[in-house]
Amino acid sequence: MLFFAFSVLFYKALYEVGNLILSPQDIKKRLIPLEDENANYLWIWYLRFLRYSVFYLILKDLILTISIPKDSLTLIYGILFLPYPVLLTVFTLQLGRIVKAYVEKKGLKYKDRMGSLSNMIIRYWHIITVLYIWTVSIFILFNFNRGYRYLIFTTLESLITIAIAYPIFYLSDLLFNRFFAINEKIKERFPGLEEKTNRYIAFLKKGIKGFMILLLSGTVLQIWGVPAVMIISSELGRAIILRIITILIISAVVLVMIELSQFFSDFILKEGFQRKEISQKARTLIPVARSTLKIGVTFVGGIVILDQVGINTTPILAGAGLVGLAVGFGAQTLVKDIINGLFILFQDSIRVGDWVMVAGRSGLVESIGLRKMEIRGLEGDLHVIPYSAIDTVTNLTKEYSRAVVDIGVAYREDVDQVMEVLKRIGEELREDPEYGRYILEPMEIFGLQEFADSAVVIRVRFKTQPLKQWQIKREFQRRVKKVFDELQIEIPFPHVTLYMGEPKMGTSPPLNVKLELKKGNIQEG
Incomplete structure (x- = not known):
């Protein structure tokens, strides 16, 4: 009876302590800053564990007053203890789902800020906790005291190791953000550099963190009795690790060479050395050299990686040679x-x-x-x-261009006068601020080029910047037409002169023209 009264007092005391801490009804009295929903949730589970604990103690005391064989008593105690791991399992799984939903609600940025180790703990902590709960419960049920102590001590050592590793992970993030930050001047000069650098820095950061997680996992496994060090230090383990490191180094070298070729080609084509203008030859050869380098580096790196994996590359190289020979004959x-x-x-x-x-x-x-x-x-x-x-x-545009213009005038025009006019038009065009910058030399007048059917052709020529010859030619012809119209210099169109012929002796026969008036129209006959 005394034990029953003590159990009731124990229940009341713990009830008030829990009510003071969680205070599900009054947020002002709550010692822990929780929302009402979370406080009530924890309060319900607190009462479940408290009430069953009091029930377990009272029932255990009553059973002791009854003479029951020791084996049966152990079985009854085990059955009474079994609800503890069940309740703890349900509570842990529910809490794991709540924590996961909370993190997803905060978004991806919140996940990135926590780090990979924190994300891994949040994702799998409830599973590890459930396994641990049942392991401890089995040790307690079967009175495996040595195993229980071993579990407690190894767990404490594992927690201490993880606690030491956590600030190291955090410090590595700070070091990466500090030492791999790009200067603002470099960002302005190379706009695409930050994006590429961040991509590879993130890849490098994940690789280093993965290596640190492997070390941490090996240490924890060693604490739990798994011979991780022996496995790694064995001949097979050393060979595997060496091959993995070699493959990673080769892959890194290939990526660095590809990115450097891309970076330098972009830099040369966009800015050039000492801000000089890029030649057309460089614009043509640099992309070809970059593509050739990428193909060659990727091929060599792939062959070396296959060799490290254990694949015999000799048949591949021989096959590549035969394929090249066949292609040489078949694809001439x-x-x-x-x-x-x-x-x-x-x-x-x-x-x-x-x-x-x-x-x-x-x-x-x-x-x-x-x-x-x-x-x-x-x-x-x-x-x-x-x-x-x-x-x-x-x-047509090698270093410079030529604009050749043929100007036709009527046979009755003074050729010397026309050439002087053309010379003056050419000088005015070269002095024009819009077109003169494209003309490299004074206009050349070749003189009378041809006696055409309807015109006398005079040829002139301009030396221009590449691709500007047609623009200069069109503008020169426009000005020629305008000046010729002002000076009444005839630009003839095709016409035909009838010549009736003339005998050696005498004059040419007369050309008879007959005019007839018919219905108001005059017809020639």
Whole structure:
């Protein structure tokens, strides 16, 4: 009876302590800053554990007053103790679901701020806790005292190890954010550098954190009696680790070379060395060299990685040689394209941005590859021309261009006067601020070029910047037409002069013209 009274007092005391801490009815008296829903949830589970504990103690005391065999008594105690791990399991699983929903509600940024170790703990802590609860319960049920003590001590050592590792993880994040931060001036000069750097820094950070997690896991396994150090230090373990490290280093070298080639090519093409203008040859050769480097580095890196994995690369290389030989015989046109392309690239006969005539097509060169070029016609048509189809190249914009203009005037005009007028128009055009910057030299007058059917043709020529010859020619012709109209210099159109012929002796016969008036119209006959 005394024990029953003590149990009731014990229940009342713990009830008031829980009510003081959680205070489910009054938020002002609540010692822990919790919302009403969470406080009531914890209060319900607190009462469940408290009431069953009091019930367990009272029932255990009553059973002791009854003479029951020891084996039966142990079985009864085990049955009475079994609800504890069941209640703890249900409570832990519910709490794990609540914590997970809370983190998802905060969003991805909250997850990233916590770090990978915290995310892993939040994701799997309830499963580990449930396993631990049942392990401890089984040890208690079967009175396995040594195992119980071993479990407690190893758990404490594991928790201490994790507690020491947690600030190391946090410190690594701070070091990455500090030492790999990009200066503002560098951001302004290289706008795309930060995005690429952050991508690889994040990959490196995850790799280092993964390595740290492996070390932490190995330490915890060693604490629990798993010979992780022995496994790693064995011959097989050392071989596997060495191969993994080699593969990671090779992959890193390949990625660094690819990114460096991309970075330097972009830097040279956009800014150039010392802010100098980029030549068309560089614009053509740099993308080709970058693509060749990427293919070569990737192929070599892939062969080395396959060799580290344990795949024999000799047949692959031999097969690649045979395939190359077969391609050389079977694809002679392709080989010819590539060889001609190399000559065109290194001789600098065609560059990106030139206006060329090749294979019966003319247009602006948009790209030059290893085996073909692409030119854009005046009407927007894109012509893809393999180098094997090119036998003659006409480059209209190599270093400079020429605008050749033929001006026809009537036979009755003074040719010398017309050439003086053309010279004056050419000088005015060169002094014009809009068009003069495109004219490299004074206009050349070649003189009388041709006696045409209806006109006397005078030829002039301008030396212009590349691709500006047509603009200068059109403007010059516009000004010629305007000045000729002002000076009444005739620009003839085609006409026919009838000549009846003349005999050697005498005058030409008369040309009889008969006029007839018919219905108000005059007809020639």
